[in-house]
Amino acid sequence: MDPYSLEVGELLSGVFLVADAKFQVDRRGQNYYSLLLNYEAGHQIEAKVWSDNVGARLEPGLGIEVMARVDEYMGARQLNVQRYRILSAGDFDVSRFIRTTSINVEEAFETLFNWARDEFQNPCFQRLMLEFHGSESFAREFKESPAASTRHHNYRGGLIEHTLDVWTLADDLCAHYAGRFERELLLCAAALHDIGKTKTYSLSSGVSQHTDVGHLLDHVFISASMVSNMWDRVVTKKVAEPLGERAALCKTLLLHIILSHHGKLQWGAPVLPQTPEAILIHYCDQVSASLQSCFDVLAARPAGEKWTQKLSIMDEARRFFEEPDAKDQP
Numbered sequence: 001m002d003p004y005s006l007e008v009g010e011l012l013s014g015v016f017l018v019a020d021a022k023f024q025v026d027r028r029g030q031n032y033y034s035l036l037l038n039y040e041a042g043h044q045i046e047a048k049v050w051s052d053n054v055g056a057r058l059e060p061g062l063g064i065e066v067m068a069r070v071d072e073y074m075g076a077r078q079l080n081v082q083r084y085r086i087l088s089a090g091d092f093d094v095s096r097f098i099r100t101t102s103i104n105v106e107e108a109f110e111t112l113f114n115w116a117r118d119e120f121q122n123p124c125f126q127r128l129m130l131e132f133h134g135s136e137s138f139a140r141e142f143k144e145s146p147a148a149s150t151r152h153h154n155y156r157g158g159l160i161e162h163t164l165d166v167w168t169l170a171d172d173l174c175a176h177y178a179g180r181f182e183r184e185l186l187l188c189a190a191a192l193h194d195i196g197k198t199k200t201y202s203l204s205s206g207v208s209q210h211t212d213v214g215h216l217l218d219h220v221f222i223s224a225s226m227v228s229n230m231w232d233r234v235v236t237k238k239v240a241e242p243l244g245e246r247a248a249l250c251k252t253l254l255l256h257i258i259l260s261h262h263g264k265l266q267w268g269a270p271v272l273p274q275t276p277e278a279i280l281i282h283y284c285d286q287v288s289a290s291l292q293s294c295f296d297v298l299a300a301r302p303a304g305e306k307w308t309q310k311l312s313i314m315d316e317a318r319r320f321f322e323e324p325d326a327k328d329q330p
Contacts, residue, residue: 002039002040002043002302003039003045003068003070003077003079004045004077004300004301004302005302005303006070006302007070008070008071008072008077009069009070009071010069010070011067011068011069011070011082012066012067012068012069012070012079013065013066013067013068014039014065014066015063015064015065015066015087015092016037016038016039016047016063016064016066016097017037017038017039017061017062017063017064017092017094017097017098017205017206017207018035018036018037018038018058018059018060018061018062018063018064018207019035019036019037019038019044019060019150019207019208020035020036020060020149020150020207020209021033021034021035021036021058021059021060021062022034022035023058026050026051030050030051031051031054032048032049032050032051032054033047033048033049033054033058033081034046034047034048035047035048035049035058035079035081036150037064037066037079038097038098038099038206038207039097040096040097041096041097041099042097042098042099042100042155042206043099043299043300044300045077045078045079045300046076046077046078046079047066047068047078047079047080047081048071048078048079048080048081049081049084050080053081053082053083053084055083055084056084056086058084058086060204060205060207060209061204061205061207062086062087062205063086063087063089063091063092063094063097063205064084064085064086064087065084065085065087066079066081066082066083066084066085067081067082067083067084068080068081068082069082074310074317075309075310075319076309076310077309094205094206095206097206098155098156098205098206098207099155099156099206100155100156100157101153101155101156101157101158101160101161102161103157103160103161103164105143105157105160106143108160108161108163108164109133109139109142109143109160111164111167112160112163112164112167112190112191113129113130113132113133113139113191114129114130114133115129115130115133116130120184121184122184122185122250124231124235124239124247124250124251125184125185125188125250125254127234127235127238128188128227128230128231128234128235129188129191131230131233131234132192132195132230138195138198141198142159142160142195142198143157143160144156144157144203145157145158145159145160145197145198145201145203146158146159146197146201146203146208147159147161147162147163147194147197147201147289148197148201148208149201149208149209149210150208151289151293152288152289152290152292152293152296153288153289153292154208155206155208156203156206158208159194159197159198159201162194162288162289162292163190163191163193163194165284165287165288165292166190166193166281166284166285166288167187167190167191169284169287169288170186170187170190170280170281170284171183171186171187171190173280173284174186174187174280180276181276181277181280182253182277185250185253185254185257185277186277186280186281188254189254189257189258189261189277189278189281190281190284192223192227192254192258193223193257193258193261193281193285194219194223194285195223195226195227196218196219196220196221196222196223196224196225196226197214197219197222197223199211199213199214199219199222199226200213200214200217200218200219200222201214218268220258220259220261220262220268220269220270221270223258224255224258224259227254227255227258228251228255231251231254235247235251236251253275253277256271256273256274256275256278257273257275257277257278257281259271260272260273260274260278260282261273261278261281261282261285262282262285263282263283263286290313290314293311293313294311294313294320297309297311297320298320298322301322301324303324304324305324306321306322306323306324307319307320307321308320308321308322
């Protein structure tokens with residue numbers, strides 16, 4: 001059942017997984033729910049439960065059976081839920097509503113973190129990366145974690161998929177601008193720039209949610225802290241004194257990229273990018289996140305439609321255009 005295949009005004013009944021549930025108050029002082037619902041394969045649609053129809057408490061991870069009308073608000077489809085019933089765990093197959101990355105996470109993890117390869121020569125970066133590679137708990141979390149609670153890569157394995165995107169884009173551009181970037185610094189930062197998301201998000205019944213730590217500290221700070229702490233534990237203590245100054249600079253440059261990768265202070269970066277590597281990682285991060293959001297909203301179009309619902313991206317909301325089945329054209 002795809003709600004985007006229905007016309008505005010049509011009624012539907014079906015089962016959904018609650019991905020997000022906000023209990024809010026409207027201008028008249030009445031309570032309502034603003035929901036994000038998963039349907040088949042983890043595709044999502046926004047929904048509202050207005051005050052007259054609010055029933056049992058809703059929270060992320062619950063399965064619900066709904067009767068709803070398809071509405072449109074500011075160019076986007078949403079469901080106006082007329083009534084709903086919370087399902088017990090045995091009444092629905094949660095795996096139907098969960099999205100999982102399609103990449104091979106084992107191969108991706110080896111590419112990103114197994115630095116016991118001849119192409120890598122910097123002993124500081126090697127020690128750091130191999131320590132993360134050898135941590136079973138980190139590997140498990142990094143392969144499973146989403147990269148967001150909403151927007152881009154907000155599904156199981158989304159973090160490693162997004163990180164591999166950033167790594168691949170950065171490496172390709174490094175090759176294009178031959179000799180202008182310090183490749184090992186660049187790739188180390190690409191692999192580590194978002195590792196704090198393993199602590200920032202958690203999966204509940206396959207639904208990505210912010211943790212308390214994530215709300216309080218944010219993934220940029222957590223990522224930098226994880227790298228700094230690991231560096232001090234496995235790198236600093238093993239560096240010969242004549243190389244200590246160089247090792248300290250490597251750490252500083254790496255942390256600068258991680259802390260600045262959001263690009264702007266208003267986008268959550270504590271510092272602005274001030275090295276070529278920091279600029280490049282910021283743009284690779286933006287490309288991966290923005291294009292994934294674009295691809296997702298295009299995939300959610302009703303069959304035969306050229307235009308998507310509105311997507312807030314690059315600080316502005318807009319609709320996207322693609323000819324139906326354009327990818328299949330010669």
